[in-house]
Amino acid sequence: MTPEMLIGSITLFVLSIFLGVELITKVPAMLHTPLMSGANAISGISVVGALLGANVAYDGGQTVVSGILAFVALVLAMINVVGGFAVTNRMLNMIAGKKRGA
Amino acid sequence: MFEDWVSFGYLLSAVLFVIGLKKLGHPRTAPKGNQYGMMGMGVAVITTIIDMHLMPGGIVGWTIIGAGILIGSIIGYIMAVKVEMTGMPEMVALFNGFGGAASALVALSETWKWIETTSPEAGLETTVTVVAAGLSALVGWMTLTGSLLAMYKLKGGIEVFGKWIRTPTWGPAWLNPVKGLLFISVLALIYLSIEDPTNTDYLWAIIGISCVLGIILVLPIGGADMPVVVSLLNSLSGIAAAFTGFIINNSVLIVAGSLVGASGLILTVIMCKAMNRQLIDVLFKSFGGSEKQELTRTKVGSDADEVAMMADGAQKIIIVPGYGMAVSQCQHQVKEFADLMADKFDTEIKYAIHPVAGRMPGHMNVLLAEANVPYEQLIEMDEINSEFSECDMAIVIGANDTCNPAARTGEGPLAGMPIIDADQARTVVIIKRSLSVGYAGVDNDLFYEDKTMMLFGDGKAMMTDLNNAIKEL
Numbered sequence: 001m002t003p004e005m006l007i008g009s010i011t012l013f014v015l016s017i018f019l020g021v022e023l024i025t026k027v028p029a030m031l032h033t034p035l036m037s038g039a040n041a042i043s044g045i046s047v048v049g050a051l052l053g054a055n056v057a058y059d060g061g062q063t064v065v066s067g068i069l070a071f072v073a074l075v076l077a078m079i080n081v082v083g084g085f086a087v088t089n090r091m092l093n094m095i096a097g098k099k100r101g102a
Numbered sequence: 103m104f105e106d107w108v109s110f111g112y113l114l115s116a117v118l119f120v121i122g123l124k125k126l127g128h129p130r131t132a133p134k135g136n137q138y139g140m141m142g143m144g145v146a147v148i149t150t151i152i153d154m155h156l157m158p159g160g161i162v163g164w165t166i167i168g169a170g171i172l173i174g175s176i177i178g179y180i181m182a183v184k185v186e187m188t189g190m191p192e193m194v195a196l197f198n199g200f201g202g203a204a205s206a207l208v209a210l211s212e213t214w215k216w217i218e219t220t221s222p223e224a225g226l227e228t229t230v231t232v233v234a235a236g237l238s239a240l241v242g243w244m245t246l247t248g249s250l251l252a253m254y255k256l257k258g259g260i261e262v263f264g265k266w267i268r269t270p271t272w273g274p275a276w277l278n279p280v281k282g283l284l285f286i287s288v289l290a291l292i293y294l295s296i297e298d299p300t301n302t303d304y305l306w307a308i309i310g311i312s313c314v315l316g317i318i319l320v321l322p323i324g325g326a327d328m329p330v331v332v333s334l335l336n337s338l339s340g341i342a343a344a345f346t347g348f349i350i351n352n353s354v355l356i357v358a359g360s361l362v363g364a365s366g367l368i369l370t371v372i373m374c375k376a377m378n379r380q381l382i383d384v385l386f387k388s389f390g391g392s393e394k395q396e397l398t399r400t401k402v403g404s405d406a407d408e409v410a411m412m413a414d415g416a417q418k419i420i421i422v423p424g425y426g427m428a429v430s431q432c433q434h435q436v437k438e439f440a441d442l443m444a445d446k447f448d449t450e451i452k453y454a455i456h457p458v459a460g461r462m463p464g465h466m467n468v469l470l471a472e473a474n475v476p477y478e479q480l481i482e483m484d485e486i487n488s489e490f491s492e493c494d495m496a497i498v499i500g501a502n503d504t505c506n507p508a509a510r511t512g513e514g515p516l517a518g519m520p521i522i523d524a525d526q527a528r529t530v531v532i533i534k535r536s537l538s539v540g541y542a543g544v545d546n547d548l549f550y551e552d553k554t555m556m557l558f559g560d561g562k563a564m565m566t567d568l569n570n571a572i573k574e575l
Contacts, residue, residue, distance in 0.1 A: 001227040001351065009348055009356055016344075016357045019120065020364025027127045029376055029457035029482070030464040032369065035126045036333050037194045038136050039366050042119050042143070043201045043340040045358040048150045049208035049350050053215075054170055055154050055163050066215035067163070071170050073207035078174020079181070080201035085140050086182035087193055092133045094187065094471040095464065 034091045041084025047077035111149030112354035118142030119358050123365055146354050147171075187472050188428055191462040192256045195332045198339055199249030205342035205359075206242025209235045210305075212349050217300050231349055232299050236292030238345035239305070240312045245339045247316030252335065255320070256328050273322020278386050284315050319385070327384050329462040330373050334381075337366030376457040377519070399545075401537060404555040406564065409531050410571035412555070416494035418450045419443060420486065422524050423466045424459050426500010426534060430561030433473040436499065439565060440475070442572050452479050454486045454496075454522050456504040487523045496527035500534060500561050506546045516544050530554045533564045 027035055053070030119142040125135025154161045161167065178197075185193045213235045251269070254260050259268040288311050295304040323331050340362025347355025374381045413419065421440070427433060443449040453475065459466045467480055481489075490496060498505055505524040509516040524530055525548050532554060539545055548554060557564045 001230060003226060005351060006226065006230055009351065009353070012353055012356045013344060013348075013360050016360035017364040020123075020361040020366075021368055023120065023123050023361070024127055024365040024368040024372070027369065027372055028129060030455075030467050031127060031129060031132055032333075032373055032376075033190065033194070033329070033462045033464045033468075034132060034136070035123075035369060036329075036336055036366070037190075037197075038126045038139055039123060039362045039369070040194060040198045040201060040336045040339070042122070042139050042358055043198075043336065043343050043362040043366075044204065045143070045146060045355055046201070046205040046208050046343045046346050047143075048146050048352060049212075049346050049355055050170070050204060051147070051150045051167060052154065052350060052352075053208055053211045054166050055161055063215045063218060066211040066218070067166070069207050069211035069214065071166055073204045073211065074167070074170035075174040075177070076200040076207070077204035078171055079178035080197045080204060081143055081178065082175045083178030083182040083193070084197045084201075085136060085143070086179055087185065087190065087197070088136045088139075089133070090182065091190060091464075091468060092136055094468045095129075095132075 030095055034088050034095070037084060037088040037091065041081055041088060044077045044080035044084060047074065047081055050074035050077050108149055108153045109353060111145060111152070112352075112357075115142045115146040115149065115354055116357040116361075118145060119361060123361065142358075146358075149354075187468050188431065190468065191329060191332065191465075192253045195249045195253040195256060195328075195335070198332065198336050199246045199253070202242045202245025202249065202335070202339040202342050204242075205339065205346045206239050206246065206309075209238035209242065209342075209346045209349055210309075212346075213305065217302070228299050229296055232296050233292060234345045234348035235305075236288070236295065236308055238342050238349065239308050240288050240292075240315075241338050241345065242342035243309050243312035244316035244319070245335050245342060247313045248320045248338075249316075249332070249335050251317055251320045252328055252332050255323075256332075271322065271324055277318055277322060281315065281318060284311050284318075287311060288315075323384065327377075327379070330370055330377070330379070330381070330384050333366060333370040333373055334385075337363050337370060340364075340366055399537075399550055401550055401554075401556050403558040404531075406557065406567035406571040409555055409557060409568055410575055412529050412531075413443065413449075413495055413572065414575055415447050416443065416449050417447075418452070418489075418493040419495045419497060420452050420454050420490060420493045420524075420527065422454045422456075422496055422498040422501050422505055422522050423470070424456075424499060424501020424504060425465075426561050428460050428465060428469055429500065430563075432499065432562035432565045433469045433475075435562055435565035435569060437470070437473040437475050439569050439572065440479075442569060446572065446575070452481050452486060452489070454483060454490075454524070455480050456483050456501070456522050457520075459501060459504050483520060483522055487526075490523045490526035493527050495529045495531060496524040498524055498530065498532045498534075499565070502534070502539070502546055503544070505548060506544060507548055508544050508546065524548065525551065528553065531557060533557045533559070533561055535559065 050070050050073040054074050118138050122135045122138030125131040254269045259266050291304050291308050340359045344356050344359030440451040455466050505522045507525050509519045509521045
């Protein structure tokens with residue numbers, strides 16, 4: 001890792017935090033839970049890291065432990081992602097779907 | 103050359119996340135927002151798989167990766183589809199815990215691989231990896247244990263060998279310095295492991311302390327504050343993903359993680375405001391439970407027939423649902439009552455929704471929507487409060503603090519909380535199991551007014567009785 005890469009990462013980190021703060025302003029109470037649930041599904045993005053980690057499972061045997069850890073992470077992250085989006089979808093259908101239908 | 107395309111895929115996915123989060127905040131665009139989020143995740147996963155395929159050596163663990171994706175997707179989907187509407191907050195808490203654990207496990211897996219396959223030397227890379235791994239472990243494991251405890255708190259208890267054990271709420275004042283001490287000790291351990299990166303004892307200690315921290319952070323917090331805590335934990339799991347991104351040097355993890363972290367924190371603050379609470383108070387001051395008022399008054403209960411007689415010929419009835427409706431699952435009986443009244447007397451029925459009624463924001467909307475109550479009849483507090491003075495009857499089902507006039511006096515725990523003006527109605531019917539105080543521990547004057555009729559009992563049983571009584575009119 002070079003200092004340039006680290007600075008790049010920190011820049012991304014700081015700017016994304018500011019963007020995240022600005023993104024959410026006024027949210028009606030009815031949408032608090034779906035928004036929380038949707039954001040929660042997005043935080044399952046560590047699935048990307050788990051995929052990269054799980055790929056090395058057969059890589060020589062030295063890294064078996066780390067492969068197993070990555071596999072468990074992959075399963076948990078996928079539950080978070082798929083379950084999170086599905087549950088958000090259900091909530092939104094209950095709230096917003098009825099509004100359109102009526 | 104190819105690296106650039108991978109970065110481009112991650113950029114696209116980050117843009118989709120931003121649009122998704124933005125759209126999720128508005129009622130009209132929320133379903134679209136969720137779809138953008140899904141697309142963003144899809145793009146990120148596909149980009150990663152292509153990236154791995156094109157890496158020197160390609161994908162060596164196809165079966166492992168395929169199995170992991172498949173198992174996780176199936177479990178997640180089944181859990182999401184099977185869960186009852188009332189169990190949603192618990193489910194979100196559980197998923198959130200899994201997300202935090204996933205980030206922490208990826209960090210652990212990378213650290214492990216790094217210790218075993220390289221001989222770390224002091225330098226920038228070592229420092230960054232150790233610090234990021236330590237912080238990711240702190241936040242991730244804390245999120246896991248905190249979320250699991252939050253889930254059982256939302257459920258109210260846990261069944262062990264057939265015995266129901268209530269989830270305790272316990273938080274003496276000395277617990278706060280302990281939290282601070284544990285937090286500082288984790289930071290100290292991270293600092294120590296920069297000097298000695300291969301010492302796994304530090305790693306285990308960090309993980310252990312973080313797990314304890316998650317538990318003692320959530321333990322003192324009362325049940326009704328749980329949505330705020332779950333939202334905060336959600337923010338933390340985003341931050342954990344961002345720290346993990348620093349370890350594996352992955353831009354999309356950093357961007358998506360910090361986006362969720364920041365927007366989740368803002369959402370937490372918004373939720374606190376709706377409950378007229380300060381985030382700091384929620385986290386560090388035990389609330390309710392200890393200083394509950396003693397009841398010194400009594401009120402004679404009414405019965406369903408009496409209430410039905412009062413409801414006879416009513417022109418306008420406003421229903422005020424609360425947590426009690428969720429517990430007794432009586433939304434279908436409530437809807438039946440509304441239909442009966444509309445058929446028999448052409449009564450106008452509306453529902454007054456307090457922003458924090460129930461166990462999560464939007465709880466009442468979801469339950470009533472499940473019973474097919476038309477959306478236009480659900481009115482938010484600010485809009486409906488002026489209508490109570492012209493309504494014949496307000497029916498409060500399992501709500502207490504949200505319509506307690508004590509909030510207007512400016513004293514006590516409820517001071518300043520916006521309430522539903524149910525006391526302005528000509529007659530007030532309150533369905534509740536007893537006169538006991540609500541979550542805030544304040545006695546409710548509304549119960550003792552002459553125009554108030556108390557129906558003591560379970561929401562479902564009482565609504566069924568009431569419906570039968572209306573049919574017999």
